[in-house]
Amino acid sequence: MEKVVVRHYVNRGGQLPVKPVIIENFDTDTDVLIIDEPELSRKDLIFEQESSDTLIRLADSFMILAELKNVNAIDLDPVPFLKRFYKALQENELEELLSFLADNVIWEMGGPQDIMPWAGKWEGRAGLTRFFELQKEGIAFEKLILTRFVAQGNTVAIVLEGSGETKSGVPFSGGVVHWVTVRNGKIAHLQCYRDTFPIIEALHGGRPFTVSANAAGSQHYVNEPLAAVRTADSIVFDEAVLDNVAATVKSARAMYAALQGLKAEEVRKAFASNVVWHMFGPPDIIAWSGERIGPIAAVESAKQIIETMHFEHFKAVRMIYQDNVAAVLINEPGVSKATGLTFHTSVVHIVVVNEDGKVASIHNYVNTASIAEAFLGGRPYTVN
Incomplete structure (x- = not known):
């Protein structure tokens, strides 16, 4: 069944509710919560997890605006969670890193798979473990510097500057974007879009270099762009x-x-x-x-x-x-x-x-x- 956008209302006509509005069946992939207060913004809200539900309250008061049943607060406000994830990624703590991922996570990396064996589609935590194993065979280290988050609902584009060295000591650098979907409080899907040529050059020892023919032909993995039915944030005012x-x-x-x-x-x-x-x-x-x-x-x-x-x-x-x-x-x-x-x-x-x-x-x-x-x-x- 094709998903559609469902609008849920905290209030209409500019008057905030005296009691929290109870909202059932809120789909964080598609639905929108409407708080009819144009003077407010996300900065005025606090998202709190209470058991399996999310409470949304005003930051400068104890007023609870809504209670979303069976919704994880991270899905509504994923950036703080993702900042912790990138800290773990930078510290190369694999076990901690895996704790941020859904059991059935999909992780994709565009690039030539015969030269960058970690390029491709990796599924589940076991797949991610293999991804990092293969990456370590070619890359000695990589530093990813966060420069920007573009967040809309449970989808976030994370802009990074990547730089590192291959196992042979050749440096590389280039721009990176991770396109991330958060679902049920975990990273459900991550696609990596990056400037791959500097890595290819570094893996071949720098210029001049030759990329040999491959009997299987060119093997560039291509991320399949993820469409969505919702075109706005999951919370609007x-x-x-x-x-x-x-x-x-x-x-x-x-x-x-x-x-x-x-x-x-x-x-x-x-x-x-x-x-x-x-x-x-x-x-x-x-x-x-x-x-x-x-x-x-x-x-x-x-x-x-x-x-x-x-x-x-x-x-x-x-x-x-x-x-x-x-x-x-x-x-x-x-x-x-x-x-x-x-x-x-x-x-x-x-x-x-x-x-x-x-x-x-x-x-x-x-x-x-x-x-x-x-x-x-x-x-x-x-x-x-």
Whole structure:
């Protein structure tokens, strides 16, 4: 049976309840709790676990607004929980790390599986244990620095800066996004989107290096972007939010529309004058990669993308947003125009919007090894 969004009301007409509203059958994947108080925000709420139920109360009082039966408080407010998870991840405490995961957790890592054996889909805690075992065989250590959480309900995009060394002592670094679903107080699904080419380069000892042909062919695992029926947060303070497009979403959509037509005037309207446009990848192989500043430079990079690649489709599967930041999950299989070789990647864009409603920055997190391989004509290939 297909899930639908169900609206649950704490109040209507701006008057908070005297007694807690008891809510049964709240689905944290799809449903929305409406607290009709536009002056409030999530910062004004405290989520408390009481047995198997969640109590939601005002932070500056003892007033309990709602009691959600058989709902874990972490599903409604996952960021503090995830901060503890990343602390355990950084400290490399496997047993503690596993305690944050659901028994049937799914953990996905995009990338070439024959070079990065830990790339792929891993299920259950046993699968995760194997993931970390394989990763340790190639990577001596990796430090992940948290830079941003984009949380919407029980889905969170976590932006990180990754850096480390291979077992042979070659350093690497690159951008990372984890797309996480929390369910029943545990991490149920984690997808890793990252700049993989620096890892491939480091695993081969640095430049120059050659990636040999594989009898089984190229084996790039591709994360399947996760769609959802809910397009807003699981808690809103104005029901109109559910029936109207949020300002951050409008700005992100305007950017994509402007880039599709590459009309200078539309681009100037969509972008801030000092917009940061950052496409991960090796610039000597992927001409449009690197950081560009300003709308004109961003358009030049976008034109290079169109000139060098043909996309079978460019599908934004899901967009979540928090305040002025949107995380966009995209499926984009395509072909290198120069070599005719196909690639299939899924991507996360992190889009930051300024006070004027213009895009201030966009960062593109993608399996860059797959695109570079297509641009270089497939395997074997040599990078000098």
